[in-house]
Ligand code: SF4
C-alpha cells in the first residue's frame with residue numbers, strides 16, 4: 001500500500017525525555033498535559049474524503065498519553081509516520097505489537113549518539129530498533145554528522161551494522177568554528193553521503209512566489225489543535241476543536257524558507273526543477289551531476305544568478321578560484337542586493353579555506369534568504 005501525498009504534520013508536544021545539547025526545544029521531561037481527543041483529528045481528516053499520512057512529531061511523541069491508542073485510531077483510515085528517539089521501551093513494545101506496519105510509512109529515528117551514551121541507552125536502542133524491524137516496520141535511523149562527530153561516524157556505522165542497523169547520515173546545517181555547513185564538508189561529503197543521495201532532498205529552499213498546494217495537501221497541527229498552512233507558513237486555517245478551512249488549490253508561497261517536505265507540494269518550472277536538483281546533488285558531493293543540472297538551468301534561463309552562483313561554488317570546490325570569482329560577480333551583477341552573492345564575491349578574493357554559500361533561491365526576483 002502506498003502512503004498518500006496528503007500530509008498532516010502533528011506537532012504533538014514540545015516535551016522530551018532527552019536533552020540533546022543542540023536541541024532548540026526547552027529540556028522539559030514533565031508529563032504531557034496538553035492533549036487532543038484523537039477523534040477530533042480523525043473526524044477532521046475523514047471529512048476531507050482523502051487519505052492522509054499523519055507525521056507524529058515533537059518533542060518525543062511516545063511520551064504523549066495514550067500514544068499507541070492514538071496511532072491505532074489514526075491508522076483505521078489513514079497512515080502515520082513517527083519521529084522518535086525510540087527510548088520509551090515499554091511503549092515501543094506496545095506499538096510494535098498492536099500497530100499494523102502496513103499503515104506506518106516509517107519510523108524516523110534520531111540516534112543522538114552522545115545523548116544516548118550519556119543515559120546508557122545504546123543497548124535499549126538496538127533492542128527497540130531490531131524489534132520494530134523484525135515486525136516489518138521501516139525504521140530509518142538518522143545520524144546528524146555534526147563536525148564534532150565526523151571522526152567517529154565511520155566507527156559508529158560499523159558498530160550498528162554489526163547489530164543489523166543501517167545508519168543514514170544527515171548533513172549538519174549551520175556554523176561551527178567559523179565554517180558554514182554543509183558547504184564546509186567539501187569533498188568529504190562525497191564519502192559521507194555516497195550511499196545516501198536522498199539526503200540532498202532535506203534542504204530548505206526559498207520557494208517564495210512558487211505555486212504550492214500546502215494548506216490543502218500539506219498541513220501542520222500544533223499541540224492545541226491549531227492547523228496551519230505548513231511547517232514553514234504559520235498562517236492559521238482553524239482548529240480541529242472548532243473548524244478548519246483548507247485552501248482550495250495552489251497559492252504562491254509567501255515564505256523564504258521551505259521545510260524539506262514542501263518539495264512534494266510545489267509546482268516548479270523546468271528551470272526551478274534544475275536548480276533544485278543541482279543543489280540536492282551538490283550537498284551530497286555529486287559535483288558532476290550538480291554542474292550538469294545548473295548548466296541546464298542556465299541554458300533555459302541565461303544569466304540566472306542562482307545558477308551562476310552555484311556553478312561558482314562548484315568551480316571553487318574544484319580549485320578554479322578565478323572561474324568561481326567570475327561566476328560570483330555575474331550573480332552579484334544580476335542581483336546587487338543579494339547578501340550571499342556579495343559575500344561569495346568578496347570571500348573568493350580572500351582565504352582559500354572560505355566556504356562559498358550555495359544559493360537556495362529558485363526565483364531570480366526572490367529577495368534575500
Ligand atoms: S530527542 Fe529530539 S526532541 Fe528530544 S532533546 Fe533530542 S533533539 Fe530534542
Ligand code: SF4
Pocket residue numbers: 207210212213214218229230231232233252253254255257258259261262263265266
Ligand atoms: S513552498 Fe514550502 S513554505 Fe511555501 S507554502 Fe509550500 S510548503 Fe509552505
